[in-house]
Amino acid sequence: MNYELFMGEALAEAELALERGEPPNAAVVVVNDAMVARAHDRVQETSDPTAHAVVVALREAARRLRTARLGEATIFVTREPCPMCVGALLESDVEALVYAVPNGSDGAAGTVLQLAQYDGLPRRLRIVSGIRRDEAEELFARATAREVAP
Amino acid sequence: MNYELFMGEALAEAELALERGEPPNAAVVVVNDAMVARAHDRVQETSDPTAHAVVVALREAARRLRTARLGEATIFVTREPCPMCVGALLESDVEALVYAVPNGSDGAAGTVLQLAQYDGLPRRLRIVSGIRRDEAEELFARATAREVAP
Numbered sequence: 001m002n003y004e005l006f007m008g009e010a011l012a013e014a015e016l017a018l019e020r021g022e023p024p025n026a027a028v029v030v031v032n033d034a035m036v037a038r039a040h041d042r043v044q045e046t047s048d049p050t051a052h053a054v055v056v057a058l059r060e061a062a063r064r065l066r067t068a069r070l071g072e073a074t075i076f077v078t079r080e081p082c083p084m085c086v087g088a089l090l091e092s093d094v095e096a097l098v099y100a101v102p103n104g105s106d107g108a109a110g111t112v113l114q115l116a117q118y119d120g121l122p123r124r125l126r127i128v129s130g131i132r133r134d135e136a137e138e139l140f141a142r143a144t145a146r147e148v149a150p
Numbered sequence: 151m152n153y154e155l156f157m158g159e160a161l162a163e164a165e166l167a168l169e170r171g172e173p174p175n176a177a178v179v180v181v182n183d184a185m186v187a188r189a190h191d192r193v194q195e196t197s198d199p200t201a202h203a204v205v206v207a208l209r210e211a212a213r214r215l216r217t218a219r220l221g222e223a224t225i226f227v228t229r230e231p232c233p234m235c236v237g238a239l240l241e242s243d244v245e246a247l248v249y250a251v252p253n254g255s256d257g258a259a260g261t262v263l264q265l266a267q268y269d270g271l272p273r274r275l276r277i278v279s280g281i282r283r284d285e286a287e288e289l290f291a292r293a294t295a296r297e298v299a300p
Contacts (some may be wrong), residue, residue: 048209049218049242050200059198068199083265084237087258091234092199105272108237112270115233120262122255 003098006030006076007132010100013040014078014139017053018146020045024139027057028076029094036073037061053077054085058092069093078136080107080129086115089125096126100136153248156180156226157282160250163190164228164289167203168296170195174289177207178226179244186223187211203227204235208242219243228286230257230279236265239275246276250286 006028013026017040029037037060042051054077062068074096075089080103087108089097097109097116108115109127116125156178163176167190179187187210192201204227212218224246225239230253237258239247247259247266258265259277266275 043218047212047216047218049212049220050205050209050238052241055200059200062197062199066197068193068197070199082237082241083271084234084241087232087234087237088200090256091202091232106240113265113268115263115265118263121233 001030001033001074003076003128003131006035006074007078007098007100009035009038010076010078011132011135011139013038013053014136017041018139018143024078024136024143025053026078027053029057029061029070030074030076031061031065031070031072036064050084052082052085054081055088058088058094062092071095074098076131078139079103080109080111082106083108083113083115086125089116090121090123093123094125096128098128098131100129100131100133101140102129151180151183151224153226153278153281156185156224157228157248157250159185159188160226160228161282161285161289163188163203164286167191168289168293174228174286174293175203176228177203179207179211179220180224180226181211181215181220181222186214200234202232202235204231205238208238208244212242221245224248226281228289229253230259230261232256233258233263233265236275239266240271240273243273244275246278248278248281250279250281250283251290252279 014024022041026040039056164174172191176190189206
């Protein structure tokens with residue numbers, strides 16, 4: 001699978017998120033080398049606290065594939081997901097998580113805690129990190145600059 | 151706040167879930183002693199892997215209150231929530247979680263792991279457990295009996 005290519009789709013979606021006043025969190029769900037869902041954070045737009053990119057993308061993928069079990073799927077995200085989003089990946093039975101930048105605030109795939117590979121839980125995710133990290137870092141730096149601007 | 155009363159609402163909602171072929175997971179969101187949302191699991195019905203009772207109830211509460219921040223809310227659930235659902239409670243800034251029975255499979259409020267009061271994360275939940283536990287256990291026993299029935 002071409003990790004750089006699909007992460008490029010996530011980065012493009014994250015640009016869209018930034019334009020719309022959301023943080024540049026974006027997710028792309030891939031099954032058999034085909035993109036089945038692509039989404040960005042929509043918490044600001046919808047006031048839905050669960051509308052993180054990963055959750056929105058998983059719901060879209062499940063709707064399109066007509067199943068709650070995405071066992072063959074790999075998800076590409078611009079930033080390491082939070083506990084809710086890693087939990088949603090486990091519930092969806094997603095096989096692998098690929099992310100660009102670590103999340104020092106509440107990253108739940110190894111940075112703040114490791115929920116994606118926790119021995120006590122019934123499911124585990126394969127994790128790949130650092131794909132196109134520089135580009136993602138640049139996006140998050142722009143988001144931070146916007147927040148601190150007057 | 152009358153914990154038994156609101157847990158009774160959750161138990162009634164869980165009965166409805168059982169009738170509809172879902173597990174008896176139900177959630178009630180309470181703000182200022184008023185019920186603002188009530189939901190049960192809808193994963194079977196909708197094929198949405200994120201449609202656990204807690205997530206459905208939080209989305210409904212946020213829609214009704216027109217905010218993604220439910221800082222004054224207490225949520226009543228029939229069973230200790232999974233990592234996704236505890237993560238969703240943290241994202242929603244919910245104040246307190248009240249549950250009836252522990253969840254030995256993937257309970258993330260103390261049984262399998264403690265995500266609701268994890269020092270490294272930016273938010274924490276107050277937890278009350280064991281409210282109307284016997285009645286909830288009876289519901290889950292009925293669900294298990296159904297699953298193993300021929």
